[in-house]
Amino acid sequence: MSERIWKLIRAILLNKRLLPAGFLLLTVILLDFLFLQKIVPELDTLEHFLFGFVLSEFASIIANSMARDELLSGRFGHDSRRTDLLVRLLGFFLIGGLLWEASERFVFPLFGPKPEPFFSLPITLKNIDGTIDVTVGALGCLLAWYLAKS
Numbered sequence: 001m002s003e004r005i006w007k008l009i010r011a012i013l014l015n016k017r018l019l020p021a022g023f024l025l026l027t028v029i030l031l032d033f034l035f036l037q038k039i040v041p042e043l044d045t046l047e048h049f050l051f052g053f054v055l056s057e058f059a060s061i062i063a064n065s066m067a068r069d070e071l072l073s074g075r076f077g078h079d080s081r082r083t084d085l086l087v088r089l090l091g092f093f094l095i096g097g098l099l100w101e102a103s104e105r106f107v108f109p110l111f112g113p114k115p116e117p118f119f120s121l122p123i124t125l126k127n128i129d130g131t132i133d134v135t136v137g138a139l140g141c142l143l144a145w146y147l148a149k150s
Contacts, residue, residue, distance in 0.1 A: 004065070007065055008061070008062065008065045011061050011064070011065055012058070012061055015061060017053075017057055017147065018054060018057040018058060018061065021050060021053050021054050021057065022054050024050060025047065025050040025051060028043065028046060028050065029047055032044070033111070044129075044133070045132065045133075045136050048132075048133045048134075048136045048137040048140070049136045049137065049139060049140040050140060051096060051137055051140065052092055052096065052136065052137030052138055052139065052140025052141040052142075052144070053140035053141065053143060053144045054140075054144075055091060055092050055095060055096045055141065056088040056089075056091065056092055056140065056142075056144035056145060057144050057148075058091070059087055059088050059090070059091025059092065059095070060084055060087060060088050060091075060144075060145075062091075063084075063087040063091075084145060084148065085142075085145050088141050088144065089138070089141060092137060092138060092141040093134075093138070096134075096137055096141075097134060
């Protein structure tokens with residue numbers, strides 16, 4: 001079991017897209033929190049895009065280390081690109097939706113910012129932020145998939 005964990009850690013640390021995008025995401029979040037929130041309030045959109053990209057890469061790495069192709073290819077055919085897209089989107093929507101939006105709701109208020117409404121129906125201009133955040137994150141997820149080698 002520990003060999004599998006070390007293999008996963010090595011795969012994460014050696015990924016050429018995950019670490020730079022992850023550091024960029026953390027830098028943008030830190031700068032936004034410390035200085036830029038009042039100056040550039042829409043920087044949140046870039047953060048969600050980068051988060052979708054990073055989470056997509058992370059979900060794909062984890063799935064690959066757990067022999068995703070062997071588990072899912074029988075169900076969806078032998079198209080590993082399609083299977084990778086499915087894993088990335090599911091990882092983003094499940095983990096990303098829960099992690100990011102829960103942190104906006106419960107953690108960010110501890111540091112000052114108030115949470116914005118998330119997917120309140122009907123969607124209006126007042127509560128559309130959550131919808132835009134998830135859509136932009138999904139675009140980041142799709143870009144990571146598109147840039148991945150087949």
